[in-house]
Amino acid sequence: MGYDVTRFQGEVDEDLLCPICSGVLEEPVQAPHCEHAFCNACITQWFAQQQICPVDRTVVTLAHLRPVPRIMRNMLSKLQISCDNASFGCTATLRLDQLQSHLKDCEHNPKRPVNCEEGCGLEMPKDELPNHNCIKHLRSVVQQQQTKVSDLEKTVAEHKHQLGEQKRDIQLLKAYMRAIRSANPNLQNLEESIEYNEILE
Template sequence: MGFELDRFDGDVDPDLKCALCHKGLEDPLTTPCGHVFCAGCVLPWVVQEGSCPARCRGRLSAKERNRGLPLKRLILKLDIKCAHAARGGGRVVKLQELPEPLERCDFAPARGRHAGCGQLLLRRDVEAHMRDACDARPVGRCQEGGGLPLTHGEPRAGGHCCARALRAHNGALQARLGALHKALKKEALRAGKREKSLVAQLAAAQLELPMTALRYQKKFPEYSARLDSLSRCVAAPPGGKIRAMVLVDVTLHGDLDPWICPDVTPEIMRGAQSRCGAA
């Protein structure tokens, strides 16, 4: 998925580029074979192919990847240009500050908000255009039965005609509907990409979960056997129940704070551990 290279203010170090999409790394992941990819690029590949996307083609499972946090910190500190630089936006910010500056950028494209206005403007110019220059700005309402707003540009277009105004109004509604369909399609595409990435991450987690459960399942009998052995070793040591619990802890962890039970001497500890070893 990555960040477009021409957005960065200066050259991007090759180590900060995704080896799959060749863009600036976005949410980087590293593989055991040393390659770095965007999470959104590599996870779907690994789930489907089971190998590294780079030329080495080494076998790779979804769990064999690490978050490239140091790389991510470096990338987020890079300077990136305004996405609207072609329209005059010259602001340069740190990548970690996005997307807030884009949402407030005066050079973002915007259309006049009067019905029937099709002009594409800079966001900073919209208010002045609507107030002073837009031919679609209202100047009253039709008194001949149509009831539609009269616009500033109608006298120059031959005066108001109810039928023509209604057709224009219908056309404006159709245009707005088309714009909404386009925006909906764009959001659906973005949501689809996000869903694909999340599904890949979920698949990776599902592959990893049984392996983790199996490891703990194999360790459980060993731990149970050790606890049974310890309970036999310290069934009735001098000092009672608390002392027995201390000896269990010492045998398991090999360490004891003298403030907890000062009467448990090193000789007693070694004796408990040797008895458990013999058991």
């Protein structure tokens, strides 16, 4: 959807208006033959219903669209527009091509990330700060950490149990091999190897 015309200073050339939404072109694209320009979002939504130009009804598809000429992009970029956050107190008026960079740092942006200065330092959208409670947040953090510690303790206990089972299996295997050796003297070398490994352990 295009930008609201009332946000701009002075008259806006009709060639810079989207014929679908009647707003100032946003991310404009152009039909290849008739050269009519539209907001990218507007024409994409239009083509979901019908594959024709909304102005002269010529056949055109999304794949046919191309960027508007540089001269049109330059004309759009020089337009003076009010900030999106004007209703929140921002009085800035700036070039259209500077709008996005301004919005990232606009102090009136209700969604601008800010840090709690009451003690916890949590980063949150500015409009959530008035309802923020440091104690509740810190309790939540402590509970999360306690849950992680509990999960780690369970994992360690499981690993210890598995290790104990493996050691028991090894001892049973060694006892079994000794029993075989006692029944077959030719396995003397095998027993010596086992005893040597026990010393190393």
